[in-house]
Amino acid sequence: MKGYVCIIPSFCVKISIEVSMKIISGFDMHLFHEGTQCQAYRMFGAHLRDNGCEFSVFAPNAAFVSVVGDFNNWDVFAHNMNQSGDGIFSIFIPDAKEWDRYKFRILTKDNEELFKADPYAFYAEHMPNTASKIAMIDDYIWYDNDWIEKRNNTPLYDKPINIYEMHLGSWKRHDDNTYYMYEEYVNELIPYIKYMGYTHIELMPVMEYPFDMSWGYQCLGYFAANSRYGSPKQLKYLIDCCHQNNIGVILDWVPAHFPKDSYGLANFDGTSLYEYSDPRKAHHEEWGTLIFDYGKNEVCSFLLSSAYFWLKEYHADGLRVDAVSSMLYLDYGRRAGEWTPNEKGGRENLEAVKFLRSLSLNLFRDFPNIILAAEESTAWPNVTARVCDGGLGFNFKWNMGWMNDTLSYISKDPLFRKYDHHKLTFSMVYAFSENYILPLSHDEVVHGKKSLLEKMPGSYNEKFSNLKIYYAYYMSHPGKKLMFMGGEFAQFIEWRYQSGLDWMLLDYESHKKLRIFVKDLNMFYRKHKAFYEQERDWTGFKWINADADSDSVLSYIRRDKAGKNDILVIINFTPVDRNGYRIGVPYKGKYKILMNSSDEDYSVYGKPIKKELISQDIPWDGLKASICVDLKGLTALYIKKD
Numbered sequence: 001m002k003g004y005v006c007i008i009p010s011f012c013v014k015i016s017i018e019v020s021m022k023i024i025s026g027f028d029m030h031l032f033h034e035g036t037q038c039q040a041y042r043m044f045g046a047h048l049r050d051n052g053c054e055f056s057v058f059a060p061n062a063a064f065v066s067v068v069g070d071f072n073n074w075d076v077f078a079h080n081m082n083q084s085g086d087g088i089f090s091i092f093i094p095d096a097k098e099w100d101r102y103k104f105r106i107l108t109k110d111n112e113e114l115f116k117a118d119p120y121a122f123y124a125e126h127m128p129n130t131a132s133k134i135a136m137i138d139d140y141i142w143y144d145n146d147w148i149e150k151r152n153n154t155p156l157y158d159k160p161i162n163i164y165e166m167h168l169g170s171w172k173r174h175d176d177n178t179y180y181m182y183e184e185y186v187n188e189l190i191p192y193i194k195y196m197g198y199t200h201i202e203l204m205p206v207m208e209y210p211f212d213m214s215w216g217y218q219c220l221g222y223f224a225a226n227s228r229y230g231s232p233k234q235l236k237y238l239i240d241c242c243h244q245n246n247i248g249v250i251l252d253w254v255p256a257h258f259p260k261d262s263y264g265l266a267n268f269d270g271t272s273l274y275e276y277s278d279p280r281k282a283h284h285e286e287w288g289t290l291i292f293d294y295g296k297n298e299v300c301s302f303l304l305s306s307a308y309f310w311l312k313e314y315h316a317d318g319l320r321v322d323a324v325s326s327m328l329y330l331d332y333g334r335r336a337g338e339w340t341p342n343e344k345g346g347r348e349n350l351e352a353v354k355f356l357r358s359l360s361l362n363l364f365r366d367f368p369n370i371i372l373a374a375e376e377s378t379a380w381p382n383v384t385a386r387v388c389d390g391g392l393g394f395n396f397k398w399n400m401g402w403m404n405d406t407l408s409y410i411s412k413d414p415l416f417r418k419y420d421h422h423k424l425t426f427s428m429v430y431a432f433s434e435n436y437i438l439p440l441s442h443d444e445v446v447h448g449k450k451s452l453l454e455k456m457p458g459s460y461n462e463k464f465s466n467l468k469i470y471y472a473y474y475m476s477h478p479g480k481k482l483m484f485m486g487g488e489f490a491q492f493i494e495w496r497y498q499s500g501l502d503w504m505l506l507d508y509e510s511h512k513k514l515r516i517f518v519k520d521l522n523m524f525y526r527k528h529k530a531f532y533e534q535e536r537d538w539t540g541f542k543w544i545n546a547d548a549d550s551d552s553v554l555s556y557i558r559r560d561k562a563g564k565n566d567i568l569v570i571i572n573f574t575p576v577d578r579n580g581y582r583i584g585v586p587y588k589g590k591y592k593i594l595m596n597s598s599d600e601d602y603s604v605y606g607k608p609i610k611k612e613l614i615s616q617d618i619p620w621d622g623l624k625a626s627i628c629v630d631l632k633g634l635t636a637l638y639i640k641k642d
Contacts, residue, residue, distance in 0.1 A: 024056075029086055035297030035355075038362055039312075040305035041223050044088075045120030046102065046134045053096035053134055055104075057118065058298060059269035060087025062106045068115070069102030069131070071095045076105045076113075099123075101131035103263070108270025117220065117263050119274075119302065124208045124220075126227045130263040133227075137313050140236045144243035144315060151248070151317060152368050156395065157435065158561075160532040161371070161480035162522055163250065164198040164488075165441060167215065168206065168229055171485055173500035182234035186241045193247050196488060196515075197522030200248035200371075202320055204442065206235060207254070210261050215442070215497060217322055218289060219254045220264040222306040225314075239315055248317040250371055251310050255303045255359075256323035257289040266290055274299055280340045284326065286333045294327070294351035304359055311367045318371025319363075321394070325378050327352040353392070360393025371396060373437055384435040399436040399479055402427040407444060410470045411455045414552065414574040414634075421549035424573075427477070428546075432537050436479040440487055445495045453490040461605065462575060464490065464510050465634035468517055468597040469571050472636030475521045476558060476569045478535035489515040509604050517602040524595060524638065529560035530567045544568070544584055545621045553631070555583050555621070567594075568639040575633035582628050584621030590614055590642035591627055597636040612642070 024043050031037035047054045055067050065081045071093060072078035081089035089104075096102070106114040117124065121132035172180055172188060180188065193201060206229070208221025216226070225232040239249045258274070260266045265274040275290040276282035282291055293299050310316045326332045331339040331347045342350050360372060374383050374392070377400040385391025409423040445451050456463035456470075467490060475481060485491075486501045489511050493502070505511040525531050534540025544555035552573040557566050568591070570583055585591065591613040600606035613627045620626035629637065 024088070032301045033086070033297055035300035036304070036358065036362065037301035038304055038308040038366075040301050041120050041122075041309050045118055045122065045223070046096075046132070048096075048098060048134060048136055049092070052092055052094035053100075054090065054092050055081065055096075055102070055118075056088055056090040057081070057104050057120075058087055059089055059104070059106055059273070061109060061271040061273065062089070062269040063109045063111075064107040065089040066105045067091060067093065067102055068105050069096065070100040071097070071102075096134060098134050098136060100134045101125060101129075102134065103131050106269055110270055112270055114267075114270065115263060116268060119222065119265060119268070121221060121224050122232055124224045124227055127210055127212055130210070130261075132224075135232055137232055140233050140240075142236070142240055142315065144240050147243035147246070148315065151370075154369055156369055156371065157536060158533045160199060160526045161437075162198050162525060163200045163202045163437070163480070163482040164193060164196070164485065165202040165204070165439075165482055166485040167204045167442065167495075167497055168226075170495070170497045170500055172503070177499060179228050182230040182238040185229075185238055189238075190241055190245050190247065193242075194245060196519050197526060198247070199526070200250055200317065201242065202250040202482065203252060205252045205254060205322075210259060210264070213498060216252070217254050218257075218259040218287075220259055220261060222302070223309050236314055243315065248371075249315075250318040250320055250373070251314075251316045252322055253307060253310065253319040254322045255292060255307070255355075256326045257284050257287060257291050259289055274302070278340060280338060281330065284333060291326075294349065294355040300355050300358065303355070304362060307359060307363060308366070311363065311370060316370075318373065320371075320373045320375065320398075321356075322375050324356070324374040324376040324383075325380070327356065328376070328378070328380055356392045356394075357387045361387055364393070364395075373398060376400075382434075395435055396437050396480065397434045398439045398441070398482075399427070399434075400439070401430070402436070402477070402479070403439055403441070403444065406470070406473070407455060410466060410573075411457065413457050414466075417552045417573050418549045421547075421552065424473070424554055425546045428541070428543075431478050431541075435536065437482050438474055438477060438479040439482045440474065440484060441482060442484045442495060445484060445486070445491070447494075449494070451491050451494055452487050453492055454494075458575070461510070462634065464514055465575075465598070465603070468514065468602065469573060469634055469636040471518060471521060472569070472595070472597050472638070473554070473571055475525050476531060476556075476567070476638070478541055480532075480535075481525070483518075488518040513602050513604065517597065520595065520602075528558075528565065528567055529562075530558040530565050533560045544570075544623070551578065553578070553581070557586065566641065569636070570629065570631065570639065571636040572631045572633060577633050578631040580628045581631040582618070582620055582626050584619070584623030584626050585615050585641075586623055586625075587641055588615045588617070588625045591639050592642045593629075593637055594640050595636075595638040598632045598634070613639070 044056045067079045068074045081091040104116045118132040123133040123135035125131045205216030206226045207219045208224040209216050209219050225235045276293040330349050372394050373396040374394040375398050382391035383397045384394050387393040405423040409420050456466040542557040555570040593611040598606050615625040618626045
């Protein structure tokens with residue numbers, strides 16, 4: 001693949017060019033150059049035909065481009081591509097077939113020879129090899145029509161959404177530490193998700209990335225299914241089977257940055273084709289990556305097409321858009337003097353804002369009721385507001401503030417929690433400003449942050465008690481839910497992407513009972529509309545007592561649309577038993593404890609408690625009646641009027 005560099009006059013080249021069969025319409029090109037082309041992957045890349053393969057690449061600043069691959073023994077002169085006036089190089093090669101490896105050999109105007117993977121490739125070699133591979137994307141027969149139709153006609157906001165976030169390479173491994181394949185996950189993962197009661201899985205990036213020891217967020221194959229786990233057809237099969245079992249699939253998607261690997265997008269045609277040319281805008285120094293130039297319409301079409309591709313061709317039910325904050329701010333991760341203000345003198349990346357709005361408008365136009373979730377950690381306003389109302393157009397945003405505050409609170413010694421009580425209650429000040437997902441994500445269990453269980457203070461048993469009440473609080477707080485894999489059974493050590501989760505922990509009673517508790521929480525959430533139907537405004541939530549900081553007790557009510565199925569939540573965040581603890585209730589009569597985190601089903605040392613309570617005509621907490629409960633230390637209760 002390495003050859004000498006020279007400029008060869010066109011009249012001297014022995015040309016071996018086949019006439020391209022592809023006709024790209026003027027309208028398609030107009031959309032591409034306008035930045036609104038949603039299916040540029042149909043225009044570019046490698047597309048198999050009956051007797052060969054068409055190749056097309058956008059490289060407007062290249063002097064010459066050829067295709068090298070298995071079909072021509074990597075001969076740089078065998079298949080020189082035709083160039084159009086739109087910066088497109090194309091060729092039809094009769095001998096090329098599926099799974100053949102290939103690259104584009106680009107000769108720059110500076111006489112530099114580059115060997116580039118196809119930006120629009122549907123598949124790629126596994127590292128350390130770097131070639132693209134010809135692959136079909138239209139040869140899979142889907143059986144999820146019922147799911148897609150139901151999804152398209154079912155609004156999301158008043159439905160339960162409980163997401164299991166996972167990294168395919170480290171959920172489970174074979175005994176020899178090799179990866180599970182996509183097809184193997186059908187028999188392993190789907191029954192588990194159904195058993196646990198999650199509504200969706202969220203896959204950390206399944207797009208191709210260069211480094212094995214990676215989470216996948218440094219993507220290079222924006223249209224290529226990750227080769228580590230199988231073929232495109234096998235990934236489609238996994239998603240199809242999920243849908244047939246009523247499980248939604250959300251994919252992580254990374255439009256914020258890309259790696260600098262020489263075979264990838266960087267300096268693609270000898271110029272900054274995909275990245276900003278201004279070094280003050282081009283580099284993520286912290287991440288060692290390059291930033292897409294959202295001011296180039298062709299880059300916007302590339303990214304828009306990538307998002308569209310995974311929704312259309314792989315039937316994904318949504319995208320979680322990574323690192324949105326880094327896209328929105330020109331000074332993100334930069335010190336004073338290291339960034340260039342926008343045309344209005346501000347720090348906002350106006351080009352990225354325009355792109356994100358275009359993204360949401362185009363995706364929701366063709367894929368109604370998908371999940372488009374922003375990982376956005378700043379106070380940028382109206383992330384989940386409609387574009388016509390001045391928003392970015394996402395329909396969900398990760399609530400990073402809630403996550404940081406509450407994890408900080410629960411990690412403290414219970415003796416001192418009363419001084420940080422506001423960290424539990426502050427989220428309700430802004431809970432309805434956006435449509436939130438509450439994330440207990442992968443980011444919180446790596447890099448010395450400890451696992452969720454290890455964050456908990458106290459003895460071994462107290463750690464489990466603390467984690468259970470935290471989960472009970474999380475599940476009953478307004479917002480959709482997301483839990484990273486392993487949290488459901490209390491993975492003890494930090495997440496390691498080099499190996500599978502420690503499933504042997506389920507041999508231990510405490511871990512096994514915690515998983516049962518999480519399973520029952522998930523089922524409770526899905527069963528009781530009070531926990532999900534009205535979480536966008538105060539009609540679905542009412543404090544009983546938010547100010548019991550001296551006791552470190554929280555109590556509140558969740559309500560459904562009918563207004564007749566209130567769930568009372570009371571949580572004791574200290575290890576102190578508070579027998580006969582009085583709380584106000586909205587109605588007189590009998591009440592029943594539906595879930596108790598200290599129940600013997602969930603705790604090694606749990607004991608049954610009285611589950612029926614009768615109200616007393618004693619006004620309390622601003623309500624006309626009250627009940628007395630034996631509130632054990634580090635215990636959460638869900639209570640309902642009988």
